[in-house]
Amino acid sequence: MKVMCAMSGGVDSSVAALLLQQAGHDVVGVTMKLWGGDSDTGCCSVSDVDDARRVAQQLGIDHLVFNFGDDFDEHVVAPYIDAHTRGVTPNPCIECNRSVKFARLAERADLLGFDAVATGHHANIGRSANGRYTLVRGSDAAKDQSYVVHMLDQAQLARTMFPVGGMQKADLRALAASIDLRTATKPDSQDVCFITSIGGRIAFLGARIPFRSGTVVDADGTRLGEVESVELVTVGQRKGLGVPGGGPKRYVLDVDTASATVTVGSHADLLRSELIVDRMSWVDGPVDGSVLMQCSAHGRALPATVSAAEEADAIVVRWDEPQRRIAPGQSVVAYDPTNTRALGGGICR
Amino acid sequence: MRAEAVEAMMPYLSELYANPSGSHRFARRARQAVDEARDTVARVVGCHPNEVVFTGCGTESDNMAIVGAIARRGGVALCPAVEHHAVLHVVEHLDGRSSGGHASGRGSVVGVDAFGRVDLDELAAILGATPDVTIVSVMAVNNEVGTITDIAEVARVVRRHAPDALLHTDAVQSACWLDLRDITPHVDLLSLSAHKFGGPKGVGVLVERGGPKVDPLLVGGGQERERRSGTHNTAGIVAAAVALDLTDRERVDENVRLVALRDRLVDGLRDRLDGITETVPREYKVAGSAHVCITGIESEALLFLLDEAGVCASAASACASGAMEPSHVLAAMGVDRSMALGALRLTLGQTTMAADIERAVDVIGAAVDQLRRHHPTPAVADVSAPTTLDPIASAS
Numbered sequence: 026m027k028v029m030c031a032m033s034g035g036v037d038s039s040v041a042a043l044l045l046q047q048a049g050h051d052v053v054g055v056t057m058k059l060w061g062g063d064s065d066t067g068c069c070s071v072s073d074v075d076d077a078r079r080v081a082q083q084l085g086i087d088h089l090v091f092n093f094g095d096d097f098d099e100h101v102v103a104p105y106i107d108a109h110t111r112g113v114t115p116n117p118c119i120e121c122n123r124s125v126k127f128a129r130l131a132e133r134a135d136l137l138g139f140d141a142v143a144t145g146h147h148a149n150i151g152r153s154a155n156g157r158y159t160l161v162r163g164s165d166a167a168k169d170q171s172y173v174v175h176m177l178d179q180a181q182l183a184r185t186m187f188p189v190g191g192m193q194k195a196d197l198r199a200l201a202a203s204i205d206l207r208t209a210t211k212p213d214s215q216d217v218c219f220i221t222s223i224g225g226r227i228a229f230l231g232a233r234i235p236f237r238s239g240t241v242v243d244a245d246g247t248r249l250g251e252v253e254s255v256e257l258v259t260v261g262q263r264k265g266l267g268v269p270g271g272g273p274k275r276y277v278l279d280v281d282t283a284s285a286t287v288t289v290g291s292h293a294d295l296l297r298s299e300l301i302v303d304r305m306s307w308v309d310g311p312v313d314g315s316v317l318m319q320c321s322a323h324g325r326a327l328p329a330t331v332s333a334a335e336e337a338d339a340i341v342v343r344w345d346e347p348q349r350r351i352a353p354g355q356s357v358v359a360y361d362p363t364n365t366r367a368l369g370g371g372i373c374r
Numbered sequence: 375m376r377a378e379a380v381e382a383m384m385p386y387l388s389e390l391y392a393n394p395s396g397s398h399r400f401a402r403r404a405r406q407a408v409d410e411a412r413d414t415v416a417r418v419v420g421c422h423p424n425e426v427v428f429t430g431c432g433t434e435s436d437n438m439a440i441v442g443a444i445a446r447r448g449g450v451a452l453c454p455a456v457e458h459h460a461v462l463h464v465v466e467h468l469d470g471r472s473s474g475g476h477a478s479g480r481g482s483v484v485g486v487d488a489f490g491r492v493d494l495d496e497l498a499a500i501l502g503a504t505p506d507v508t509i510v511s512v513m514a515v516n517n518e519v520g521t522i523t524d525i526a527e528v529a530r531v532v533r534r535h536a537p538d539a540l541l542h543t544d545a546v547q548s549a550c551w552l553d554l555r556d557i558t559p560h561v562d563l564l565s566l567s568a569h570k571f572g573g574p575k576g577v578g579v580l581v582e583r584g585g586p587k588v589d590p591l592l593v594g595g596g597q598e599r600e601r602r603s604g605t606h607n608t609a610g611i612v613a614a615a616v617a618l619d620l621t622d623r624e625r626v627d628e629n630v631r632l633v634a635l636r637d638r639l640v641d642g643l644r645d646r647l648d649g650i651t652e653t654v655p656r657e658y659k660v661a662g663s664a665h666v667c668i669t670g671i672e673s674e675a676l677l678f679l680l681d682e683a684g685v686c687a688s689a690a691s692a693c694a695s696g697a698m699e700p701s702h703v704l705a706a707m708g709v710d711r712s713m714a715l716g717a718l719r720l721t722l723g724q725t726t727m728a729a730d731i732e733r734a735v736d737v738i739g740a741a742v743d744q745l746r747r748h749h750p751t752p753a754v755a756d757v758s759a760p761t762t763l764d765p766i767a768s769a770s
Contacts, residue, residue, distance in 0.1 A: 058697030074696060091674055092697035136745055137678050 027051045028186060029134040030143045031126060032081065032088070034073030036208040037145030037189050039080040040197050043204070044188040045143055046084055053139070054081040054088040057130060059097035059121070060219040070218065076208050083206065093129050100124035102219060106233050109256045112280035113354035116173075116322075117217050123176045123306075131184065143186035146170040150182050150190070151366075158182035160308045160367040162360075165193045172322050175358040175370035176306045230256060239285040241266050244278070244294060255285045260352040261295065278350065296347035300329075300373060302357050303339045307369035311340075316359040316368060318342055320351045326360050340371065376572035376724070378620055379613035383574065386609035394606045395597060404608045411615035418622040419564065420555030421581050427601040428611050429578035432546040432567025433460035434591065438580050438602070439542040439563040440464045440509055442588030449508030452500060454484045454492035455706035456518075461511045461544050462702070489654045490521040490707050494531050501535035509540040514557055515547040518703040518719060519654045520663020522552070529560035540587055546570050550621055550723065551629060551660035562587050568614035571621040572724060577610040624724070632722045633661040635731050639720060640664050642735035647742055653709065653717070662723055667709065668716040671745040674698055676718060679741035685734060 030042040032054040045052045056077040064070050074090060081088030101121045108115040126144065134142045147163030148171040158179050163169035177185060189197055201209035216222065220229050230236070231254075239255030242248055250267035252258055258266075262277040266289060275289040300318075305311070313333065317326035328345040342357070351357060351373045358370035386407060392400035394408045408428070416423040429435045440451050441464060451465045462483070469482040484500060485493045492512050501507055512528045515521070525543050532541045542563035545554060549571040558564055558581060568577035582588070586601065594603030621628075637656065644650055649669035659665075668676070677698075680686075704714040720734065 056696075078696070089678065090696040090698075092699065094697070133675060136675055138744070 026140040027138060028053075028141045028143050029130070029137075029139045030054050030086075031130060031145075032056050032077035033145065033214070034070070034076035034080075034208065034211075035145060035214060036198060036201050036206070036211050037147070037213075038077070039145070039206050039208040040192070040201050041143050041145040041186075041188040042080065042084055042086060043200070043206070045186070046086060048188075052084075052086045052143075054078075054084075054086050055130065056088070056090050057097075057125065058090050058092045058094055059125065060102070061094050062219060063221050063224075064218055065216075065222050076211065079207055083204075091130065091133065093125055096125050096129045097121065106230065108354050109230055110234055110282060112255065112258070112282040114259045114352040115354040116356045117219075119173050119176070119356045122174055127174070127177060127181055127185065131181065135184070141184050141186050143188055144174075145189055146174050146187050147192075147194075148174050148187045148190045148367075150185060150187060157309050161190075162365055162367070163187075164191045167323075168194045170322075171360075171367045172319055172356070172358050172370075175308070175356070175367045177308065178306065179309060182308070227254075227257060237282075237285050239280075239282075239287050241268055241287045241289055243275075244288060244290050249275075249289065252287055255280060255282055255287060258287050260350055276349075292349075295349045297350045298344055298347050300342040300344070300348075300351055300357070301334055301339060302342060302371040303336070303374050305338050305340055305369055305371035308367060312359065312368045313340075315362050317362060317364050318344075318357055318359055320355060320357045320373070326364050328362075331359060338371070339374075375569075375574055375613070376617050376620060379573050379617040382616040383609035383613035386612055390608070394608055395595065404606075407612045408606050408608055411611045414615040414619050415566075415579055418549075418554060418618050419566070419579075419581055420558040421583055424599065425581050425583050425585070427580045427582060427598050428606065428614075429580055429602055430576060430604070430607070431578040432458075432544070432565055432570070433578070435565035435567070435578040435580035436460040436511070436542075436544055437464055438591045439540075439565060439588060440468065440511055442591060443509040443540050443542075443563075444468055445589040446587075447508045449506040450482055450504065451509045451511065452482055452484055452497070452504075452507055453511040454486050454497075454513075456486050456490045456492075456516055456521075456703045457511065457513055458517055458544055458546070459702075461513065465511065486706050488707055489658045490516050490519050490703060491523050491658075492528060494527065497528070498531050498535050501532065501539070507536050507539045509542055509563075510536070511542040511544065513544040513547070515545070515551060515660050516703060517547045518701060519665045519707070520547075520659035521654050522658060522660060525557050526560045547660070549618060550625065550662060553625070554622075558583065566618075568610065568617060571617050573614035573617035574610045577607060577614040579614070621724075628724065629661045632726065635726060635728060636661055636664050636722050638728070639722070639731045639734060640666065642731065643738060646735055646739040651713065653704070653707075662721055662726075664720040664722070666718050666720075667713040668718055668742055669713070671716045671742055673715070673717050675745055676716070676738075676741055679744060680737060683737045683741065685737045 028045050028050045030045055030052050032038045032042055042052055042054050056074050078088045101117050105115050105117045131142045147165055147168040149161040151159040151161045153159055160171055162171045198209055220226055236254030236256055239252045240248055241250040241252060252267050258277055258280050260277050268275055273291055276292060276295045277287055278290045278294055279288040313331055316329060316331050318329045319326040327348055330343045331340050334341045353373055355373045356370055357373050359368040361368060390403055392404045394401055394404035412423045412426045415426050451468050453461050453465045465482050484497050487493060510532050512523055514523055514525050529541055532539055540562040543561045544565050545557060546565060546567045562583050564581040566579040569575040590601050592603045597603050597606060651667045653665040653667055701714055
């Protein structure tokens with residue numbers, strides 16, 4: 026097959042390209058230029074692009090850079106900034122997968138005559154007995170990334186490959202080292218690519234939106250303290266709330282950016298029996314009944330029952346046991362009761 | 375590179391490898407080769423040999439002219455918005471430095487008309503309002519769209535409104551198409567790059583008319599009459615002179631031949647494809663330049679298909695990551711973003727033959743068909759990209 030392999034310059038996508046080549050595919054490596062500003066690897070992540078290109082050269086495959094900076098700004102960066110002004114905590118990597126990697130890049134690949142797009146994600150694509158595609162957790166449980174690719178539907182899965190999904194990370198690094206790939210020992214990326222580790226989220230947002238101080242109150246409205254920037258407060262947060270210590274532990278229950286108010290309460294106040302999830306996408310059509318819900322990239326999947334909500338594309342999640350409130354904007358992903366297959370996901374209201 | 379230039383440089387990479395600044399017989403032979411190359415360049419450019427400074431590239435020449443002028447005399451630099459980044463970024467950088475890190479807004483970058491020619495009224499107005507302009511830099515031929523700017527006309531405005539300012543022209547794209555002797559008398563400084571006329575990469579020329587006008591960028595051993603220190607690239611300089619001389623001798627005939635081929639190419643594409651616009655009318659352009667905007671496609675995707683079909687293409691300008699950047703030239707010309715999205719730049723040169731034209735029309739036509747079949751409505755992004763039919767005359 027003719028496969029376009031998205032190469033970030035990391036070890037996973039380097040090995041993905043290697044495995045595709047070993048399997049006899051006609052592989053072209055593509056690095057997307059997404060962010061033109063500062064990053065931890067230089068402007069436009071130049072050193073990552075260099076790594077991807079050098080790996081492609083070593084493998085003897087063509088390597089291209091596609092500039093999807095406008096798409097990234099529109100679908101990832103601008104919504105990320107906007108979400109913070111509304112007191113919402115988004116997951117930009119998931120939006121990038123949804124709107125850029127598996128949309129813009131996949132369309133480009135299709136247009137150029139490629140049969141599939143491959144990435145270095147730790148996830149697996151299976152087929153059920155009826156021929157439908159399934160999205161299965163990566164074989165290395167600690168590295169599983171099915172959560173961040175949960176938005177893929179049948180048509181997308183049919184044209185997607187995750188060559189390293191079946192590997193243990195240690196084996197993957199050993200394979201990379203065995204042929205002397207320069208990325209073999211490169212550390213895993215941890216953070217949002219457009220946020221530098223030095224400035225962090227505060228510097229990034231501070232340069233783009235005005236921070237407003239906020240009043241911290243308890244549930245009955247009693248003023249307890251003040252935060253410097255209400256835009257940086259997240260539901261569930263416990264520290265940095267400007268509340269004098271010594272008392273009971275207080276958690277953020279709610280953030281109202283309109284009135285610049287942060288409501289805090291006890292851990293018990295934070296517990297919820299249900300959750301509404303909007304913008305649901307399904308791997309193979311809507312599901313209801315018993316599932317396991319995962320609410321962060323490497324969080325534990327928690328038992329719940331899901332059913333359709335009144336609004337289109339929304340579901341109600343009823344926890345088997347009350348759970349801490351999930352921050353609005355977070356992605357939540359449903360897995361089957363055996364905790365192997367991702368069924369679909371959406372964004373916490 | 376032109377074969378004659380390759381041949382000319384080879385001895386200086388082997389038996390005549392000596393440093394021309396040395397004092398022995400082999401050094402003297404190398405020195406003679408550099409001196410003769412300088413004479414050749416001076417003859418083609420229309421200046422005295424002692425006004426020719428060999429540099430390491432066109433970008434160095436541009437930088438030396440602008441940075442060197444500000445270093446020597448202070449003040450500010452001006453250029454049109456369509457300049458090559460080797461000029462534009464220098465001017466913007468100096469402007470930022472002079473005003474504490476941010477563009478001063480004093481108008482260091484001048485607007486252009488719809489064809490990419492500097493707006494002379496705006497230039498005059500800025501010169502009138504900005505008494506400390508030290509240098510004005512205006513390119514003779516635009517690298518992206520091929521537009522010719524009448525440097526004599528620019529010179530009249532500059533001399534009238536800023537008699538003390540230096541006028542520099544980035545003539546890097548001009549040597550194949552224009553008689554440099556018509557340009558040089560109007561300017562103080564002129565930059566060339568050897569690889570644009572069939573010479574080697576890594577050799578540039580800065581012409582400083584009437585003696586030193588600017589401070590040198592590189593200080594050291596005092597080569598090039600202390601205008602540009604650094605051991606001479608003898609082989610490159612010799613080859614550059616050979617290529618420039620041949621280019622000059624063939625220029626008139628090549629213009630006639632390539633105008634015909636360029637017209638066949640553009641007419642062929644227009645016949646073959648709907649939704650194709652010539653970005654600049656041909657009468658304003660050099661012969662080797664064809665720049666079109668094709669609706670319903672993205673250049674980045676088109677270039678991939680052309681590359682796959684063996685039609686070599688490269689980016690108009692790429693950032694350090696290698697990604698194609700939106701064209702600042704088309705934006706300055708006021709070309710609509712949706713049009714600029716499908717920009718395609720084709721450059722013809724010495725090696726371009728009629729068969730190449732037929733093939734290019736076929737390949738581009740088929741590629742555009744494929745992209746439009748899959749993609750009836752244009753998506754986002756904004757890329758300008760050239761397709762290089764001729765590796766020698768490749769513009770960048």
